[in-house]
Amino acid sequence: MEISELGEFGLIDRLTDGLKNVNDSTVKGVGDDCAILRYPAGKEILVTTDLLLENVHFDLTYVPLKHLGYKSAIVNFSDIYAMNGRPRQITVSLGISRRFAVEHIDALYDGIRHACEVYGVDIVGGDTSASHQGLVISITCIGEAEEGTAVGRDGARDTDLICVSGDLGAAYMGLQLLEREKAASAGQPDFVPDFAGKEYLVERQLKPEARKDIVEALAKAGVKPTAMMDVSDGLSSELLHICKASKTGCRVYEDRIPIDYQTAVMAEELNMNLVTAALNGGEDYELLFTVPLTDHDKVSKIEGVKVIGYVTKPELGSALITRDGGEIPLRAQGWNPLKAEE
C-alpha cells in the first residue's frame, strides 16, 4: 500500500495502534502535542537521542527493516544503561522516502515495538514525514535513575579498575562480512550469502542488545561504577573519552581484551589485525566502566564482565600494554561518520 493513501495521521494511527504503556511514569502517550510523564521525587531523568541516516548508519541492501527498527531503539536504550539508568520512554521520528510502502514502515516499526516490549519501554510520541532523502530515523529515549546513582564518564580515579562486558569487535567484523557478501552478490540475482559459522558476527551487527543485565548485576552486587560509557565508537575512543572527562590516564592489557572466537577467525580470513578491530570497531554496545580497586572481588564474580586494565594519573597518558610488555599509545580511530565522509 502506498503511504500517500494513508497520509501522515493515518500512518501514525496504524503504526501506534494498540500501543500499551507499561510504565507508571507514562501519564499520556501518543496522540497529543506532547507526551506527559510523571516521575516521583528522588528520581533523576536521563535523556539521550540518536539520529540514523540511510547509507551513513545503515545499508538497506543487507539490513532487514525489522532489525533496523530493533537496533535503532537498542542504541538509545544502551545510552541510558551507560549512565546506570533504566530506559522508560522513547519518541520516534521517521522521514520516509517514496520508495517505501506502508508494509516496509510496518516492519521497521514492528522492530522498534519489539525492542520496547523486551526492555519495558513505552513509545510516547514522534513525528512522521515524507523525505526526499532516503530513510531517516531519529529516536529520543528518556530513562530514570535513583537520585545520585547516575554514572557519567567523568568519575574515574587513579587506580580504578577498567572493566568491559561481553566481547568486542564482533559487530565490526559482522559489518565487514556483510559488506563482503554484498560486493560478491553484485549483479548476481541468485546469490546466496554464506554466513555459516559466522552467525554470531552477523547477529552482533544486525541485532545488538543493550546490557540491561549488566546494570542490574552491578546494582545487585552493590557496585556503583565511578565512570561508565557504552562502546559504540570503539574501545579506544571510549577509553579516551573517559580519561579526558575524568582527567586521568589508563593502561589496558591487550591480552585481556575479550574477543569471540568467530571474531578472531574472521579477522584472520580478512587479513586484519584482530586487536585493532577489537579496539576500534564500533557498535558493540557493551558497557565500559571503571570501579574502585576495592570492588575487584565483586566485579570479578559478575558473569560476562572482565577487568581489562586500570586508571592512572593523567601524566602517564593512555596506552595499550601489548603481549610482549610494550606500550602503544591509544588513539581514537573509532567510527566517525563526519570524518568518514572524506
Add this chain to the structure above:
Amino acid sequence: MEISELGEFGLIDRLTDGLKNVNDSTVKGVGDDCAILRYPAGKEILVTTDLLLENVHFDLTYVPLKHLGYKSAIVNFSDIYAMNGRPRQITVSLGISRRFAVEHIDALYDGIRHACEVYGVDIVGGDTSASHQGLVISITCIGEAEEGTAVGRDGARDTDLICVSGDLGAAYMGLQLLEREKAASAGQPDFVPDFAGKEYLVERQLKPEARKDIVEALAKAGVKPTAMMDVSDGLSSELLHICKASKTGCRVYEDRIPIDYQTAVMAEELNMNLVTAALNGGEDYELLFTVPLTDHDKVSKIEGVKVIGYVTKPELGSALITRDGGEIPLRAQGWNPLKAEE
C-alpha cells in the same frame, strides 16, 4: 572550514562551547551519554519532537540558516506551550551533508541558541552525523507543567468557546511570496526579491514565535483551557483534531477569523481565496484553544486572543459559518507532507 577537519566531536565542542544552563531542572547538559534532569515533585514532564528535512520542510534557497535554526527550536517550544507547559530543555540532532561548511552549521546553531536564550531553554544533548541526503534537523523538547495543569486536545465540551491567538494565514502567504520570488529569480544572479509592504508575511514564515505570552496571560487571568493545540497544519485541521479527540462538533464564524491586512493584500494579488488560506495555511504557530463559556469575559480581555466560534455536540459536525449565514463543513486540507509527495 571543512567539517571533516573538525570531526564529529570537534564540531560538537565548537557548537556547544560556552553553553550555560539556566534551568534548575538541568542537572547535567551536553557531554555525556545522556543529559540528567531533575524535576521537583508536583511537576509533569512534557515531551515533544519534530523532524525537519531539507526540501520537504525548508528550502535553503530562501531560508537563511540562522532563521532555520531559530524556527526549528520554536516549533518545538510551540508544542509545549500548546499543552499549557513551559519548555525547559532541548536535544538537537543534525545530519549534515558535505556541501555545508563549519560556518554554515555555526549559523544554524546560532539560531537555535538564540531561540533558547529568548525562551529560557537549555540545550542538553544531541547527535551530529554526516548525511548523504541534505540537511536533517531533529529536535526534542522537554517542558514542564504543574501537576494537573497540562491541557490536551481531548477536553473540549459542548458550548465551550473556541479562541485563537494572533492572526492566521500569514505564514502561508509568506511561503507563497518566497516561492514566487524564487521562481522569478531563476537564472538571474542579480535578482533582488521585492518584499516591500509584505515584511510581516516573510517574517511569519521565516521567523515565527511561540506564544509564551498567551500561555502566561491565560495563567494570569486564571483561565485553564479545556483543550488546546498550536496551529501548525492549519486551523481546519487542528479544529478537527480537537473535535475528534474531544468527541464534539464545532462552529466557527468566517468573519471572526483573525487575518492581517498584509495577508489579505497578498491573497488578492495571488488571486487566492483568503479564508481558504487562513483555514488551511499552516505554520502560524498560534494557539487554538477552548474555554468554558463562563470564561468569556476573562479571555475577551486578553490582548491578541479572539473568540471565533463554539463547541457543539458531535452530531452537529464541524462547520464554518460563512458571512451570509451558510454552513460549510470543515475539511482537513492542511499541509500534509506525506500526501504532498504525490
